Amino acid sequence: EAGVTQSPTHLIKTRGQQATLRCSPISGHTSVYWYQQALGLGLQFLLWYDEGEERNRGNFPPRFSGRQFPNYSSELNVNALELEDSALYLCASTLLAGGNEQFFGPGTRLTVL
Amino acid sequence: GESVGLHLPTLSVQEGDNSIINCAYSNSASDYFIWYKQESGKGPQFIIDIRSNMDKRQGQRVTVLLNKTVKHLSLQIAATQPGDSAVYFCAENRGGADGLTFGKGTHLIIQP
Numbered sequence: 001e002a003g004v005t006q007s008p009t010h011l012i013k014t015r016g017q018q019a020t021l022r023c024s025p026i027s028g029h030t031s032v033y034w035y036q037q038a039l040g041l042g043l044q045f046l047l048w049y050d051e052g053e054e055r056n057r058g059n060f061p062p063r064f065s066g067r068q069f070p071n072y073s074s075e076l077n078v079n080a081l082e083l084e085d086s087a088l089y090l091c092a093s094t095l096l097a098g099g100n101e102q103f104f105g106p107g108t109r110l111t112v113l
Numbered sequence: 114g115e116s117v118g119l120h121l122p123t124l125s126v127q128e129g130d131n132s133i134i135n136c137a138y139s140n141s142a143s144d145y146f147i148w149y150k151q152e153s154g155k156g157p158q159f160i161i162d163i164r165s166n167m168d169k170r171q172g173q174r175v176t177v178l179l180n181k182t183v184k185h186l187s188l189q190i191a192a193t194q195p196g197d198s199a200v201y202f203c204a205e206n207r208g209g210a211d212g213l214t215f216g217k218g219t220h221l222i223i224q225p
Contacts, residue, residue: 004156033212042202043157045212056211090156092213100145100206102213104156 002027004093004105012111013081021076021108025093031055032074033094033102034066038087046089049074050097081112125222132193134219136186136203145206147213148177148188152199160188160201190221198223 005024013019025032034046045058049068057064063079072093078085088109092102126132138146144165149157161172163179163186170177176189186203200220204213 035212035215042215042217043204043213045214048212058212092156100147100162101159103159104149106154106156 004091004103006089006091006105006108008108009106010109010111012113014113015081015083017081019078019081019085019110021078021089021091021110022073023076023091023093023105024073025091026095026103029093029095029103030072031094031097032068032072033092034074034076035090035092036060036087037090037107038084043090047076055097078110083112086110086112122217123220123222125224126193128195128223128225129192132188132190132197132221134188134190134201134203134221136188136216138184138186138203138205140205140207140214141181141184143205143207146177146179146186147204147206148175148186149202149204149215150197150199151202151218157202193221193223195223195225197221 007022031050033048035043036046037043047066048056052068066076068074088107090104090107092104094102147162148160150160151157161175161177163170163177168179174191178187200218202215202218204215206213
């Protein structure tokens, strides 16, 4: 069974640009979570999608947004990129909404120059 | 705000020895805890979990202990191997709406 996949692996942008990150959950999983892992810090919750709807978001500005598609894959969009947005962005999926065991993808390393 | 945190940022142990990684949490209402392992360049990997109605749970070479009185969680790894080198995170799930709340992580280094 394929795990959670994310693309691209690495992404380099400049300040003010927009970034789009993609995530495909494990087959059959309907919930997708996004986390930001900045260098030297723990994972910070960004967004939660379930059944195509945004269910909750963490303490991040509105320029962090996303969506979930009918096939449960998800996109994270970051507008007006700032230097401090440089981080590893991780996606996790769960079988059920609010499920405890979250399975993580390998992440997308975003670098903002 | 309430958070989950770790006592030590780096732990160095000899190969074959046992490792103990500690974690403190502050939300007494939390009822589910998870340990993740993150190797360089990879996403976190689930190791073991425990519910608040338990005080100990064992897996393969790993044991998690929960002390609700002092709000403390620990991960014990028996007979550490080079492949155990990674950053270990404890995390708390408060029901799914807020995702997981992670500590900053402990870097476990295995010395030959």
